[in-house]
Amino acid sequence: MATIDNKSQKTIPSSKVQRVSRFVKVGAKVSTNYIKHYAKSVLDNEYTGKEELHKENASDVYEALSELKGSALKVAQMMSMDKNMLPQAYIEKFQMSQYSAPPLSLPLVNKTFIKSFGKAPYQLFDTFSKEAVNAASIGQVHLAEKDGKKYAVKVQYPGVAESVSSDLKLVKPIAVRMMGLNEQDVNHYMQEVEVMLLSETDYELELERSQKITEACAHINNIYFPNYYKDLSSKKILTMDWLDGDHLNEFLAKNPSQEIRNKVGQALWEFYDFQVHQLKEVHADPHPGNFIISEDGLLGIIDFGCVKVIPQDFYQNYFDLMIPENMENEEKRKDVFKSMRFIYDEDSDQDKIFLDQLFKSMISILARPFHTETFDFGDPSYFEEITALAENEENQKILRNSKKPRGIRDGLYLNRTYFGLYSILHQLEAKVTTNSIFFS
Incomplete structure (x- = not known):
């Protein structure tokens, strides 16, 4: 840990x-x-x-x-x-x-338990770690045991x-x-x-979503999920199975083989592709702290607090431009850019031309892994290209000085999801078969 x-x-x-x-x-x-x-x-x-x-x-x-x-x-x-x-x-x-x-100190954790259950953690579990084993932004995790079984107990911070x-x-x-x-x-x-x-602060909602998505994704190879326990959970406390394994940085420190890296990366790709294109609901918080990796390369998913529901009309526009023929069709592209609020009628002709090329470049880079049978996320040139586009001073100046927001709000968490996914795959240096449900 x-x-x-x-x-x-x-x-x-x-x-x-x-x-x-x-x-x-x-x-x-x-x-x-x-x-x-x-x-x-x-x-x-x-x-x-x-x-x-x-x-x-x-x-x-x-x-x-x-x-x-x-x-x-x-x-x-x-x-x-x-x-x-x-x-x-x-x-x-x-x-x-x-x-x-x-x-947080244990007395504050005890107060949360007493408010939720009328009992301290030691009255609900045989053992309960005095110190958190994991502490993040919304809550912290304690290791507990009951009847010989290990649990991860997430306790939300007060207020x-x-x-x-x-x-x-x-x-x-x-x-x-x-x-x-x-x-x-x-x-x-x-x-x-x-x-x-x-x-994310509603742990009862998280429990419901966790059970729904884990059941739907149970068929995906090399992924495993904890079970969740409603009788040991509340709006501020969430209890699930303890998953043994390492976070990404600890996993990589052990210098795993390329085969194992690819195995983890493939599972991650298929997990996200299924959620986005089949469920239209996605685990939208793909940072390393939300995954556990076993020694043999199985991927554990441990947090469903941040789930983005993808509206159908937004989904259609977002992925229409992943199709190269649509991206190269100027009229189609401009219609989608307008409906996605990348470009407005009142923008100057010069800005329209600039923004059209900027967003075309951005989407083309994002879509590239979808258009090859396999993609090497360890290739630094791909991420250098993303960085160069983001750091371009002219691009930054135009976007920073814009009087209107660029893009529909629904895109914020989906873009973040893909960026986080690509970032983890890059750290894994994984070579992934990037077949997508969308294109099939």
């Missing part, structure tokens, strides 16, 4: 005043870091400490978000999955929120569900200022993020 921060928290700022105060403090600290950075650059012509500035800011912001837990930390986790959005210092820090955030909306309002200025994101896009997509985060 992953190593987590041993410093447990005895309290979480839960009131709006407490949480606003913590955001104000980190904002002031970041401002101080900028002042120090610019003062040094003025006094010393040879000073090149931008990376030092990023490290200081990343550390300060992560410390605050880790203390607050919940939506703020979840957004940081989401951004850490996009290697093109943040400087490396932020990526390294924010990735810790995937499974190694500072855990997380109640603070989703207010936290996102506080995160917005950080996203706009620190990362230079388009404010229209941030406003547009925050509504989708809020809906998804609220669903």
Whole structure:
């Protein structure tokens, strides 16, 4: 299992005043870091400490978000999955929120159990780990035993569900200022993020979705799921089977063979392809903390808190352009781009031409693995091409200065799903047979 921060928290700022105060403090600290950075650059012509500035800011912001837990930390986790959005210092820090955030102390865990069941964990289980074995943004996991059977018990942090909306309002200025994101896009997509985060805080809904999707995906080769236990679960606590195995970084540290890497990658590809094209519901949080890998290359799926339901009309438009003939048909492409709100009638002719080529390039790159019998996700040139497109200054300038959001909100989590999937396959250096249900 992953190593987590041993410093447990005895309290979480839960009131709006407490949480606003913590955001104000980190904002002031970041401002101080900028002042120090610019003062040094003025006094010393040879000073090149931008990376030092990023490290200081990343550390300060992560410390605050880790203390607050919940939506703020979840957004940081989401951004850490996009290697093109943040400087490396932020990526390294924010990735810790995937499974190694500072855990809550046992007394707070006990309080949650007593509120849910009227009993402490020791009254429900034979053993219950005093310390969390895994701590992320919404909750933490404890190892429990009952009648000789091991369970993973996920306990939600206090106040997380109640603070989703207010936290996102506080995160917005950080996203706009620190990362230079388009404010229209941030406003547009925050509504989708809020809906998804609220669903993630409902463990009764997660249990229902977990059972539904695991049953539907039971036929997929080399994948295994835990069973879920309704009588030991509630709106704030979720109990499932304990799955033995490693997270991705631990798995890779053991230097597995290419055959095993490919086996894991193939299972991952088929799992996502079936969900997207058959269920139209997808596990939309593909970060390494949500998967367990056994020594023989079986893939365990352990978290269904974030599930995106894909509307049929959006699905049809999204994947229509994966078909090369449609992408090359200018009229068809423009109609889809308009319905997907990539391009608006009121855009200038010059912007329409630029945006048409930009989104055509983006979608063509995303679709490339679908158009070959096998795809080598270990090939660095593919990901260098993605990075070059994202980092192109002209592209960034046009999108950042846009007065309208680009893209339907439904695309946010589906794009994130594919990016996360491709990122994990790249880390595995997996060669995958990329047959898709959509094209068959």
